[in-house]
Each structure stands twice: as C-alpha cells, then as structure tokens.
Amino acid sequence: MRPQVTPETATDLAIAHWHLAGPLNCTQLDGYDDRNYRLTGQDGRSWVFKIHNAADSLPEAQFAEAQNALLGLLVAAGFAVTAPLPLQGQQHRANDSFSDGFTLRVRGEDGTTHAARLLTWLPGDVLETVEQSAALYKELGGVLGQVDAVLMGCDLADRYPALRRKFDWNTMQLPATYARVREDLLRGAGVDVQLLDQVVALFDQATSAADGQLRRSIIHSDANERNVLANGAAAAAAAAAEQRSAASDSSAAAAAAATGGSLITGLIDWSDACLQWLAQEPATCAAYCCLLPAYINDPLPAAAAVVAGYERELPLLEVERRLLRTLMMGRLALSLALGAQAAALQPDNAAYLLQTQKNGWRLLRLLADMSDATFAAAVFPTHAAE
Structure with a gap:
C-alpha cells in the first residue's frame, strides 16, 4: 500500500521543514509504491515531495540516505537528475530526521512511518x-x-x-x-x-x-x-x-x-x-x-x-x-x-x-x-x- 499522506499534509511539511513559501499548489504524480506530489509556489517554481513506501523507510536501512548520496554524486558530475534539498531550521528532533540532513520521518494517517524528501523539479x-x-x-x-x-x-x-x-x-x-x-x-x-x-x-x-x-x-x-x-x-x-x-x-x-x-x-x-x-x-x-x-x-x-x-x-x-x-x-x-x-x-x-x-x-x-x-x-x- 502506498503511503497514506494527504496533499494537505505534504504541503504543510514542505513549508514547515524546508521553509517553502506558501501557499503551495499540490498535485499528485504517478507512482508505483511511493507517494509523489508536485508542489508549485506562487512564483511558478516547482518541487517534488516524495514519501517513500514503508519498506524503503526503515532508518537502519539508510535507503533515503543512499538515494541522496547517489543523486548528489550525479548532480556534481553535471547530470540532469533531481537533487535532494536540505532540511531547514533547528526544530528537528533526533528521531525525526536521518543524519544526512535531507530526509524527514513522517507518519501516515494509518500510523506508518515513512521517509520523506524534497527534490528539485526538472523541466521537460x-x-x-x-x-x-x-x-x-x-x-x-x-x-x-x-x-x-x-x-x-x-x-x-x-x-x-x-x-x-x-x-x-x-x-x-x-x-x-x-x-x-x-x-x-x-x-x-x-x-x-x-x-x-x-x-x-x-x-x-x-x-x-x-x-x-x-x-x-x-x-x-x-x-x-x-x-x-x-x-x-x-x-x-x-x-x-x-x-x-x-x-x-x-x-x-x-x-x-x-x-x-x-x-x-x-x-x-x-x-x-x-x-x-x-x-x-x-x-x-x-x-x-x-x-x-x-x-x-x-x-x-x-x-x-x-x-x-x-x-x-x-x-x-x-x-x-x-x-x-x-x-x-x-x-x-x-x-x-x-x-x-x-x-x-x-x-x-x-x-x-x-x-x-x-x-x-x-x-x-x-x-x-x-x-x-x-x-x-x-x-x-x-x-x-x-
């Protein structure tokens, strides 16, 4: 089952933890077992808010951290890939985010914990x-x-x-x-x-x-x-x-x-x-x-x-x-x-x-x-x- 995280929750999380300027328009994107939203600001800029399925969200597996490291390497090499954006502010408790500073843990409506990341939007x-x-x-x-x-x-x-x-x-x-x-x-x-x-x-x-x-x-x-x-x-x-x-x-x-x-x-x-x-x-x-x-x-x-x-x-x-x-x-x-x-x-x-x-x-x-x-x-x- 895909993560039970609503568009409203996704928007609130992006504003609170990545300091995006609201209001934001939130549109659901296709996905296999993750939940993906496109967030668009008043200035026309867009981002991808990705909520991983439960299996890929286990903190000890460091799946999200691995994804961030991989994308960071490719961005540095000049490839057109989505880049993870760092969490903002000092309000994150130790049990809320992974150690890389890019990944947030969120709870779905069913109580399941999911890893969430904000990524750049690529044109095309x-x-x-x-x-x-x-x-x-x-x-x-x-x-x-x-x-x-x-x-x-x-x-x-x-x-x-x-x-x-x-x-x-x-x-x-x-x-x-x-x-x-x-x-x-x-x-x-x-x-x-x-x-x-x-x-x-x-x-x-x-x-x-x-x-x-x-x-x-x-x-x-x-x-x-x-x-x-x-x-x-x-x-x-x-x-x-x-x-x-x-x-x-x-x-x-x-x-x-x-x-x-x-x-x-x-x-x-x-x-x-x-x-x-x-x-x-x-x-x-x-x-x-x-x-x-x-x-x-x-x-x-x-x-x-x-x-x-x-x-x-x-x-x-x-x-x-x-x-x-x-x-x-x-x-x-x-x-x-x-x-x-x-x-x-x-x-x-x-x-x-x-x-x-x-x-x-x-x-x-x-x-x-x-x-x-x-x-x-x-x-x-x-x-x-x-």
Missing part, C-alpha cells in the same frame, strides 16, 4: 508523450552510458548497503521473486504463466552460467517511458527528419540545437537504483522503448538505437551482448508479473501498475520465439557481420 516532457524516433532512443542510451561510466567508478555500494539490497525490482532476483508470486499469478486473469515459466527458467540458466563474467555496477535500473524527460520540440524535429529518411547523428544534433538543447533533458525516479549487472541497464531501457506504440510492430530498431547509444559511451563485453535478449526478457517478465500482482492489491492504482501489460505480452512472446542470431543481427548489426 515525459518520454512517452513526445514524438518517438531512433535518434531519441540513441541519445537516451548515450546518457545512460555516460551515467553508468561515472557510477562504475564510485564507492557508494560499499558505503551504503541499501544499494546492494535484494528486492523485487532488482532483476538479478527474478527467479526468487517469481517463485514467490507465481501462485498469486495463477489466480489472475490474462497472465500467461506458462510463458513466464519458460522465460524465467531460461533467464535463471543463462545468467547463472555467465554470472562470473558479467560486470556489476550501480545502475538506474528503470529508464522507462515515464522516468525519462525529453525536449518535446527537439524530439518532434528529430522524428520528422527521420520520417523524411534523412535522420543521422548530425541531423538529430541539428534538430536539437534548433530547438534549444538536447533531446534528453533528465532522468527521474532513482528508487530502483542498485548494484546489479551493468548490461541490465541498456536491456531494461531497450525493453521499455520497444513497448511504445511507435515501435511495437517492429520493435528491434528501437532496441538497436538504445544499445548503439549506450555502447558509444560504454561498450558492452561480448558475453553481455550475447545475454542482452535474455536480460530484456527477464525485465519484461518481472514487470508483467509484479504489475499483475500489485494491481490486484491496489485496484485504485491499476492503470499505472498495468502499463506494461498492453504490449508487454506481445513483446515477450516475440523475444522468446526469436533466436539469438536473429536478435543479434537486428540489434548488433556491426558485430553480427563480423
């Missing part, structure tokens, strides 16, 4: 709302490659055990997670358990055999169509150029420059960030881009664009390339399984929780029926030709 359009193109996906892959190149060299996973946690949305835990929820799925409508059984078994076998050869790093882990911000005007120009069969790296860059910036303007919602296989980053992003309506009838060019952009910044190892189809299927299976289970428990949030279901089964069947050679020829054309 959510990826799923802009014109889609291979140029857009290639730039997104490149941004993820740049981010991961920085995260590979950091020590945050050593300093914060929360970033090494085993939780449902860490795709490395797919076999265990699926085994736990499978019985619930058998009772659900529209769930192809036989297909999930097949995919999870393949995933378990393939990743177990290659685990020692796969690099690990902290990654965003959830670069989907709702967690990426884009420049809508630049995206439209790039898509138009592509439709005229004139798209290229230079034309995409020109389209972005003509509208005042890059195609990708931000990465948001780092709640799933954790230490896992590095190759899961482009695999997850590619899977979600393939699900978008613009590419669902011919999805592999979308995956190829994401991977090409990623490898431009951070080349994959050959073993990582060989496993990319399996990693994509693993993420899809995880999203389909957990989405179906969560929707049954949260019917009021079902539309958000089931967003992968619409095209997810179709894409998962396509990938499951495809050979590694066919996948490689489409996604890694240069390597397949060698």
Whole structure:
C-alpha cells in the first residue's frame, strides 16, 4: 500500500521543514509504491515531495540516505537528475530526521512511518508523450552510458548497503521473486504463466552460467517511458527528419540545437537504483522503448538505437551482448508479473501498475520465439557481420 499522506499534509511539511513559501499548489504524480506530489509556489517554481513506501523507510536501512548520496554524486558530475534539498531550521528532533540532513520521518494517517524528501523539479516532457524516433532512443542510451561510466567508478555500494539490497525490482532476483508470486499469478486473469515459466527458467540458466563474467555496477535500473524527460520540440524535429529518411547523428544534433538543447533533458525516479549487472541497464531501457506504440510492430530498431547509444559511451563485453535478449526478457517478465500482482492489491492504482501489460505480452512472446542470431543481427548489426 502506498503511503497514506494527504496533499494537505505534504504541503504543510514542505513549508514547515524546508521553509517553502506558501501557499503551495499540490498535485499528485504517478507512482508505483511511493507517494509523489508536485508542489508549485506562487512564483511558478516547482518541487517534488516524495514519501517513500514503508519498506524503503526503515532508518537502519539508510535507503533515503543512499538515494541522496547517489543523486548528489550525479548532480556534481553535471547530470540532469533531481537533487535532494536540505532540511531547514533547528526544530528537528533526533528521531525525526536521518543524519544526512535531507530526509524527514513522517507518519501516515494509518500510523506508518515513512521517509520523506524534497527534490528539485526538472523541466521537460515525459518520454512517452513526445514524438518517438531512433535518434531519441540513441541519445537516451548515450546518457545512460555516460551515467553508468561515472557510477562504475564510485564507492557508494560499499558505503551504503541499501544499494546492494535484494528486492523485487532488482532483476538479478527474478527467479526468487517469481517463485514467490507465481501462485498469486495463477489466480489472475490474462497472465500467461506458462510463458513466464519458460522465460524465467531460461533467464535463471543463462545468467547463472555467465554470472562470473558479467560486470556489476550501480545502475538506474528503470529508464522507462515515464522516468525519462525529453525536449518535446527537439524530439518532434528529430522524428520528422527521420520520417523524411534523412535522420543521422548530425541531423538529430541539428534538430536539437534548433530547438534549444538536447533531446534528453533528465532522468527521474532513482528508487530502483542498485548494484546489479551493468548490461541490465541498456536491456531494461531497450525493453521499455520497444513497448511504445511507435515501435511495437517492429520493435528491434528501437532496441538497436538504445544499445548503439549506450555502447558509444560504454561498450558492452561480448558475453553481455550475447545475454542482452535474455536480460530484456527477464525485465519484461518481472514487470508483467509484479504489475499483475500489485494491481490486484491496489485496484485504485491499476492503470499505472498495468502499463506494461498492453504490449508487454506481445513483446515477450516475440523475444522468446526469436533466436539469438536473429536478435543479434537486428540489434548488433556491426558485430553480427563480423
């Protein structure tokens, strides 16, 4: 269950503990198991007030502190991510905030304690709302490659055990997670358990055999169509150029420059960030881009664009390339399984929780029926030709 914190309470907390000037307009944002509000002041400035689910709010786990440290590192490196804002004033009791000075403990209406943070608001359009193109996906892959190149060299996973946690949305835990929820799925409508059984078994076998050869790093882990911000005007120009069969790296860059910036303007919602296989980053992003309506009838060019952009910044190892189809299927299976289970428990949030279901089964069947050679020829054309 998501945190039971009302818009009125969120607004009062932001004014009292972060000294935002009221009155504030408060709008609820989409979320999986956290409660997120957009706060907007009279001067037009906006912030995100994030209330974490109970599991991520345990003070001894330091999950919120880990999130703040991770975002602080990326902000310092120049990436467009939401930045945590420090608590203000001296009124905080020791049992009210974590030691980092950015996180407040609040109680929901049901008495549950939650970690709350105030984050900067990033401008831009959510990826799923802009014109889609291979140029857009290639730039997104490149941004993820740049981010991961920085995260590979950091020590945050050593300093914060929360970033090494085993939780449902860490795709490395797919076999265990699926085994736990499978019985619930058998009772659900529209769930192809036989297909999930097949995919999870393949995933378990393939990743177990290659685990020692796969690099690990902290990654965003959830670069989907709702967690990426884009420049809508630049995206439209790039898509138009592509439709005229004139798209290229230079034309995409020109389209972005003509509208005042890059195609990708931000990465948001780092709640799933954790230490896992590095190759899961482009695999997850590619899977979600393939699900978008613009590419669902011919999805592999979308995956190829994401991977090409990623490898431009951070080349994959050959073993990582060989496993990319399996990693994509693993993420899809995880999203389909957990989405179906969560929707049954949260019917009021079902539309958000089931967003992968619409095209997810179709894409998962396509990938499951495809050979590694066919996948490689489409996604890694240069390597397949060698």
